[in-house]
Amino acid sequence: MSSKGVRISRGEYKAVAQRMKALQEQQKKIVERMGKIKYKIAIMSNKGGVGKSLVTASLAAALAVSGRRVGVLDADVHGPSIHKLLGLPTGLGMPGRPDGTILPVEVPPGVKVASLGLLLPEDDTPLIWRGPIKTSALRELLAYTDWGEIDYLLIDLPPGTGDEQLTIAQLIPKLTGFVLVTIPSELSKAIVVKGLGFARRLNVPVLGIIENMSYFRCNDGSIHYIFGKGAAEEIAKRYNIEFLGSIPIDPRIREANDKGKIFFLEYPDSEASKSFTKIAQRIIEIVEASAEVNK
Ligand SMILES: Nc1ncnc2c1ncn2[C@@H]1O[C@H](COP(=O)(O)OP(=O)(O)OP(=O)(O)O)[C@@H](O)[C@H]1O
Ligand SMILES: [Mg+2]
Numbered sequence: 315m316s317s318k319g320v321r322i323s324r325g326e327y328k329a330v331a332q333r334m335k336a337l338q339e340q341q342k343k344i345v346e347r348m349g350k351i352k353y354k355i356a357i358m359s360n361k362g363g364v365g366k367s368l369v370t371a372s373l374a375a376a377l378a379v380s381g382r383r384v385g386v387l388d389a390d391v392h393g394p395s396i397h398k399l400l401g402l403p404t405g406l407g408m409p410g411r412p413d414g415t416i417l418p419v420e421v422p423p424g425v426k427v428a429s430l431g432l433l434l435p436e437d438d439t440p441l442i443w444r445g446p447i448k449t450s451a452l453r454e455l456l457a458y459t460d461w462g463e464i465d466y467l468l469i470d471l472p473p474g475t476g477d478e479q480l481t482i483a484q485l486i487p488k489l490t491g492f493v494l495v496t497i498p499s500e501l502s503k504a505i506v507v508k509g510l511g512f513a514r515r516l517n518v519p520v521l522g523i524i525e526n527m528s529y530f531r532c533n534d535g536s537i538h539y540i541f542g543k544g545a546a547e548e549i550a551k552r553y554n555i556e557f558l559g560s561i562p563i564d565p566r567i568r569e570a571n572d573k574g575k576i577f578f579l580e581y582p583d584s585e586a587s588k589s590f591t592k593i594a595q596r597i598i599e600i601v602e603a604s605a606e607v608n609k
Contacts, residue, residue, distance in 0.1 A: 343457040345487055351385070353490040353601045354467045355521065356482050358513075360505040362473035364497045365526035368567060368577070370470040371399035372587070373493075375578040376594035378423040383464040385418060385426040387455065389482055390472040391448045394431030401576050402427060404437045408459075415460045423579065428459045452481045475512040483516045490601055491519040493558065496549065497527045498542040503549060510553055521600055522556035523549055524593060530563040531585065556600070559593045561586050 322330070348354060357370045370386060378384045388396040397404065400421050408428060409417040418426035430451065461467065472478055483489060492513045496506040506523070513520045525546030530538045540563060550557035564586045570577035578587050 340457045351467045356469040358471045359495040360508045361502045372578040372590040374425045376590045385461045385467045387469045388429030394429045396470040397429040397431040491521040494523040498545040503545040522558035525560040527563045528560035
């Protein structure tokens with residue numbers, strides 16, 4: 315570096331200024347779009363494979379069944395799966411308008427879905443993207459998806475506390491909160507607490523924690539705690555957050571997911587679906603009551 319320091323050319327300055335302007339326009343769009351959605355809730359866990367996507371899909375269906383207008387945004391750029399849990403095939407596409415707006419695909423019982431998984435040609439097509447490109451894809455989904463007027467937007471996050479989580483937490487104004495998901499294992503318990511720390515650092519409320527794969531009930535009624543017992547309740551007590559409920563292991567969940575069926579709708583009388591209904595009701599109580607108070 316010379317003693318005069320680094321200089322950028324007029325052309326470079328213009329390019330940076332144009333990029334900044336485009337980003338500001340995009341952020342304006344995000345604020346506008348998100349302003350039309352009453353509650354924005356992200357489902358998170360630092361641990362992979364604990365059932366975040368199942369929880370997102372099932373809560374979305376449960377909220378829609380209870381009369382709420384619901385959207386689901388897949389923020390799992392590398393492993394989008396929520397479209398399949400909501401019965402949509404990879405590669406289906408999302409309708410677009412000439413002005414560049416993307417329209418989510420609607421599935422019964424009235425859940426709107428936006429996912430990069432709908433845009434990929436095949437399930438095994440990898441997206442080999444570094445952080446900035448992932449962030450930019452998520453920004454575009456947030457800025458250009460027209461959800462219309464909906465009550466709830468549920469966001470399915472990948473595991474961890476990286477680009478996707480930061481993008482969602484920082485770009486969505488007034489994120490209503492995170493819902494944490496864990497399984498009862500000691501390992502998952504230790505890792506999910508990091509998500510709690512992340513939420514607190516970013517000043518996003520934690521609406522509560524759900525324990526998935528809590529137990530398995532045999533046909534004879536006996537209960538088996540395959541992964542351990544009581545982890546979410548313990549975390550809830552220790553960190554002063556709400557324990558929202560537990561979901562049992564049910565092999566039909568995996569079967570329905572693999573077949574592209576919505577488990578919650580296929581087996582409404584299952585213990586798991588009843589639990590999802592209760593959890594959805596509790597989330598409605600928490601967020602809609604506090605919205606009333608803040609009016
Ligand atoms: N309670 C359950 N009973 C039986 N199978 C389940 C249950 N919860 C989730 N599964 C199965 O476990 C697998 C992982 O679930 P899911 O994809 O929802 O987890 P995830 O946390 O979103 O994973 P990732 O971190 O990869 O995004 C899926 O095959 C799903 O069908
Ligand atoms: Mg997932």
